Amino acid sequence: MDEFTSALVRSADPAAPSVHTLGDVLSWITEVRTHTDLRVARGPLAGLPDWTYDDGRIAHRGGGFFAVVGVRVEAGGREVAGWSQPMIEPVGTGVIAFVVREIGGVLHVLTHARTEPGYADVTELGPTVQCVPENYARLPVRPRFLDEVLGSTRVRFDTVLSEEGGRFLGARNRYLIVESDVDVAPDDPHYRWLTLHQFEELLRHSFYVNIQARSLVLCLRSLIPRG
Incomplete structure (x- = not known):
């Protein structure tokens, strides 16, 4: 050893x-x-510098950090057959x-x-x-x-x-x-x-x-x- x-x-x-x-x-x-x-406080997206909303996607103008995207899921063997939810997509x-x-x-x-x-x-x-x-x-x-x-x-x-x-x-x-x-x-x-x-x-x-x-x-x- x-x-x-x-x-x-x-x-x-x-x-x-x-x-x-x-x-x-x-x-x-x-x-x-x-x-x-x-x-932690809520704030409007329009009040966040350099963050944008475009085509269902919230992302940073510089392309860094992360994005918030929407997904639609269909799966077998779950409580429900399908659902939609937001997800965080790291960069x-x-x-x-x-x-x-x-x-x-x-x-x-x-x-x-x-x-x-x-x-x-x-x-x-x-x-x-x-x-x-x-x-x-x-x-x-x-x-x-x-x-x-x-x-x-x-x-x-x-x-x-x-x-x-x-x-x-x-x-x-x-x-x-x-x-x-x-x-x-x-x-x-x-x-x-x-x-x-x-x-x-x-x-x-x-x-x-x-x-x-x-x-x-x-x-x-x-x-x-x-x-």
Whole structure:
């Protein structure tokens, strides 16, 4: 068993040491939620700069981000034979990545406290990187750690997956697990190092880990040899 796999196995062990205790992690999540004010309001489409409606399609003038389209579905074996619904059609392939490193002989995952519209409790723990790189091509700032992920030569997992079809149309994300020597301050307000076991403890409860990080936890777990 190589050093990476040994560190990963220890990461899944409840007795293994960690940078932060689970209590510290829960306190951090609570603090982020307490200091985050998320407000959502309805607004007319005509009041959204650079967004247009044309031929049944809501899209950005620059062709980026996503579009909202209408679809008509006919399917057998369902409660109804057919229906119509809006769907979100992303532009570009997303990057969903865990940055991992060995700390004290135990593999740790760098997780990001993310706030997004639709979260039931304001903030959830997400991957180190979660974005669509094409959307930042014309912007002066890129997501933190994106370049480290895309330029890594220590890739431990790499695959492209299609997302749920119930809400998204043609959505594809590249899921990555990469080793890196990057670090963050112990009191960084947005990032913390967690072990695999700590993630699995949080997964026992709702609204702590987002769906992208849940998928990556399974990907990371798949790297542990059976038997």
